[in-house]
Amino acid sequence: MTALTLSTAGAATLRADALVVGVAKSGKTLVVAPGxxxxxxxxxxxxxxxxxxxxxxxxxGEATKVPAPAGLKAPLVVAVGLGAAPEDGEAYGTEALRRAAGTAARLLHGTKKAAFALPVAAPEEAGAVAEGALLGAYAFTAYQAAQDAKDAKKPLAEVALLGAKPRDKAYKAAAERAQAVAEETNRARDLINMPPNDLTPAAFAAAVQTAGKEHGLKVQVLDERALTKGGYGGILGVGAGSENPPRLVRVAYTxxxxxxxxxxxxxxITYDSGGISLKPAGHNETMKCDMSGAAAVFATVVAAARLGLEVNVTGWLALAENMPSGSATRPGDVLRMYSGKTVEVLNTDAEGRLVLxxxxxxxxxEHPDAIVDVATLTGAMVLALGNRTFGIMAxxxxxxxxxxxxxxxxxxxxxxxxLPADLRKGMDSPTADIANMGERMGGGLVAGLFLxxxxxxxITWAHLDIAGPAFHEGAPYGYTPKGGTGSSVRTLVRLAELTAAGEV
Incomplete structure (x- = not known):
């Protein structure tokens, strides 16, 4: 875990392994940013x-390393690009600061201490730099035995934030918030990156119970017997083909x-093979990430507890492994859901909507004021919005x-x-109350209509389809790593904060 410290020391006098500064474009000229x-x-x-x-x-996204000259205590200077320099009197955007800090932190994997001398004229800017650095410092090495590989990817051990006043309550609060949000986002990333043979539904539930004890959360786990007794036909139907039985976890902060x-x-969905409607070759390899929504929800509840938000946040994690076997749900089967409605399963790879x-x-x-579900739900949303943008329906x-x-x-x-009403008719079933599939075109919207x-x-409700940004297969950029990203955690935490403040 990367440590975060606030420092009033000057950039020239602080001892560190690297010194991070910002540069920007001013017309055709390169300028050095404040700090x-x-x-x-x-x-x-x-x-x-x-x-x-x-x-x-x-x-x-640009970073340049330069040996430090005499007069600096750090041996290395890392200059990161901030994009266009703002007009006189204006500040750099918080997202530009967040990405620049993340870029530097990634570049400094394996380094013990880096001092960040980026523009932090206000607490929110300091928080953005801290958050970006802590997210960029993330590395997942739990399954790498070779020490040299681990050392090369080892996260930056300490981030010293220059220009942030450690005795100023606003700066201190911004840093503490950044640390909680970044660490919980990284918790979600760890879960997403875990191989599915280790992160079964039962193992996921156990991880929630452990965190619950640490952070004073109330955790309830419904196992396969309780799910059967309660009539949770959707969750049971999806998990029927696996030797690892499903779970429904309630984790609550009050x-x-x-x-x-x-x-x-x-x-x-801790692993999604597609079930009997098996996914084609080339589409199975990353399906350990199909539990990203549950990871985001879990991380958000813990973050709310760490931040002491004046709002009750209840997380529901619908955990199952979707596998083909002699006991698996078949296309054509009808499931009786917990609500009492019946669903004709036309495609077992449309399983997320069933557990949700x-x-x-x-x-x-429980009559909450609002419900938000989060899911890697449809490939159709990726086709519509690409790999970096999630869709919102409500x-x-x-x-x-x-x-x-x-x-x-x-x-x-x-x-x-x-949520176009005309697409609902495509889910009409001659056998059940509704089918789990509708028109192919607009499939992401059809899934939202099903939910x-x-x-x-x-009850006010919103649905986030994070199928695109939840798992990043390309080269890392900014504070975004390869693999699990923790998509939507920061949005959900901010939603909880604004709900507590009565602004949403």
Missing amino acids: AEAVDKAFDGRLAAVLETLGATGGE HAKAEKTLALVGKG ADALTKACE NDDDYRTAIHEIAEEVGEQSWPMP QEFIGEG
């Missing part, structure tokens, strides 16, 4: 010129002064807009999507 004045002085005012000779432009309750429901339907019905029984346009704006605020790409069928009357 790096002492470093520029050590280069006799020629830091920008030196960097330009090395090809630096100040663009976002605050004595809370006036509102936010329920979060996460899809937790049971969990949503159960969550509605039964309340204002709530959908609010979540979209929150996501943009915290730096997560999202887009509001409709809406299981929302209680009068």
Whole structure:
């Protein structure tokens, strides 16, 4: 775990293994960002010129290493691009700071201590730098036996944030928030990256119980016997083909002064083979990530507890392994859901909506002020929005807009999507109340309409389809690593904060 410290020391005097500064574009000129004045002085005012000779432009995602000159206590200077320099009097955007800090932290894997001298004229800017650095420092090495491989990827051990006042309550609070949010996002990443032979539904539930004891959360686990007794046909139907039985986990954080309750429901398919409707070759290898929604929900509840938010946050994790076998649910089978509705299963690879339907019905029984479900639900959403943007659907346009704006605020790409009523007819079944498949075109919207069928009357609900950004298969960028990303955790935490404040 990467340590975070706030320091009023000067960039030239603090001892560290590396010193991170910002540079930006001002027209065709490279300029040194505020916070790096002492470093520029050590280069006799020629830091920008030196960097330009090395090809630096100040663009976002760019990082340039330079040996430190005499006068600096750190042996290495890392200049990271912030993009276009703001107009006079304006600040750098928090997302640009977050990404720049993440880029530097990734570059410094294996380093003990780095001092970040980026522009932090306000607490929110300090929080963005801290969050980006801690997210960028993430590495998953639990399954690598070779010590040299581990050492190369070992996270940056300590982030020293220069310009942030350690005795100022606002700066201290911003840093503490950044640390909690980043560490819980990294908790979600760890779970997503775990191989499915270790992260079974039972193992996931056990991890929640362990964290519950540590953070004072109330945890209830329904095993296969309790699920059978309760009539959770959706979760049981999806898990029927696996030797690892399903679980429904309720994890709750409560605050004595809370006036509102936010329920979060996460899809937790710990491995998705597609079931009898087996996925084609090339589509199975990353399906350990199909529990990313449940990981995000779990991490958010823990973050709410760590931050002491004045809102009740209840997480529901619908955990199952979708496997083909002689006991697996078949296309054509009819499942009786926890709500009492019957569902004709036309495709066993449309399983996420089945486990979510049971969990949503159960969550509605507690009459929360709002419910948000999170799921790697459909490939159709990836086709619509790409690999970095999640879709938002809701039964309340204002709530959908609010979540979209929150996501943009915290730096997560999202887009509001409709729930067209005309697509509902495609799920009509001659045998059951509804089928789990409808029209192929608009499949992501069809899935949202299916989930809406299981929302209680009068309850505000939103659905986040994070199928695109939940698992990153390309090269790392900014603070985003290869593998599990922890998508939507930051959005959900901010939603909980604003719900506590009565602003949503």
